[in-house]
Amino acid sequence: MTTEQARYLTQAEEELVAYLRQAAEAIAPTARPIAEGWTYTSQFDLLLREGRFFLPATLPNEVERLHPGFCFTNAAQLANDHPELQLTYAEGFGTALIDVTQALHTPHGWAVTSEGLALDPTWPHEGGSAYLGLPFADPSMWPHPLFGRSLLQEPPFLHDVLRSGLPDGLLADLGRPICV
Incomplete structure (x- = not known):
């Protein structure tokens, strides 16, 4: 990937970064002393850094769309059920168009190909989507297919990462870094 390609963001990606920056800046000033010495001040700071x-990307023909509202388990299930696709579970925030003038930025999970493409078994593939997150290399960290939850939304995992940083080897080297 060239430097020029790495710096280019789609409109949806720009809007998602702007949303996360606004959320990171909205953390109450009274909460900051609690996070002194922590590696990241919030999940938003973690994702931005x-x-x-x-x-x-469009789902392959052999992959079925899964149930709305279960994006984290859907993404892990997709990766587990299709080893031939060599997918990695990822989560962070996604952007989906609500209509031509409005987008939804929300915590979300998806699967990632070895080329860094997002395969989303929950949302339809439409223009205006964006995915910014962390690809988890270790399948034992992925949500359980029946009662799994987001890693980045709930303690104790989130608190440990915010306090101590990301453990070595936790993330796969996939996707494009934020270079803005």
Whole structure:
């Protein structure tokens, strides 16, 4: 990937970064002393510093769309059920168009190909989507297919990462870093 390609962001990616920056800046000033000495001040700060972009891609014909509302388990299930695709579970924030003038930025999970493409078994593949998150290399960290939850939304995992940083080897080297 060239430097020029790494610096280019789609409109949806720019809007997602702007949303995360606004959320990171909105952390109450009274909460900052609690986080002194922590590696990251919030999940938003973590994603802005460590997150990777993934280009949306159409699901392969042999892959079925899964149930809305279960994006984290859907993404892990996709990766587990299709080893031939060599997918990695990723989560962070996604952007989906609500209509032509409005987008939704929300915590989300998806699977990633070895080329850094986002395969989303939950949302339809449409223009205007963006994915910024962390690809988890270790399948034992992925959500359980029946009752799994987001890693970046709930303690104790989130608190440990915010306090101590990302453990070595946790993330796969996939996607594009934020270079803006």
